[in-house]
Structure formats: C-alpha cells, structure tokens
C-alpha cells in the first residue's frame with residue numbers, strides 16, 4: 001500500500017520549481033500523485049548524488065557534457081509534451097492530456 005511520506009526540503013524545492021515551470025509553459029504536473037512523487041524523489045536523489053537534477057527516467061552516460069541534455073528540463077521535453085501529451089518521465093503534462101487521464105481514473 002502506498003503511504004505518504006514527509007517530503008525533504010530538496011524535494012519541496014524541486015516540486016515548487018517544477019510547478020512554476022509547468023505554469024509558465026501552460027502545462028500541469030502529473031495528476032497521479034504517486035507517479036509525480038516518484039519522479040520528484042528521483043530528481044532530488046540525482047541532484048544529491050550527482051550534483052545535477054538528471055532525469056530519473058534516462059540513463060546517464062557519465063560524460064558531463066553529454067549528460068547536460070538530460071538535466072531536467074531535458075532537451076526532449078517540449079517535443080514529447082507536444083507529441084505525446086507528457087514528457088518521457090511523466091512529470092509535465094499538457095492540460096488536455098492530464099484532464100483525460102484524470103477522467104479515465106474516475
């Protein structure tokens with residue numbers, strides 16, 4: 001069973017940043033709180049371990065220069081959101097996709 005755990009201050013910071021970034025672009029964050037929390041936790045963990053908030057859903061090559069492409073927000077997210085309705089990690093959603101997904105769960 002999924003239980004809420006208290007968010008660390010790093011996670012809170014990333015969530016606030018992601019909310020702001022989504023708002024600025026006319027998107028929303030994943031309406032599925034469980035998935036959203038997992039992505040935020042992954043970003044926070046990567047930041048702590050590797051110094052950058054690398055995408056938790058993509059493999060780092062270990063080459064800092066190459067891996068800049070996958071620091072969130074990665075270079076792919078705008079195309080993915082436009083084409084699929086959400087980014088690969090399902091952090092950012094187009095509003096219409098988020099509404100459809102939330103409606104299917106009701």
Ligand code: SF4
Pocket residue numbers: 039054055056057070071072073074075076077087088089090091092
């Ligand atoms: S796929 Fe989404 S969560 Fe992952 S880096 Fe790109 S924008 Fe961030």
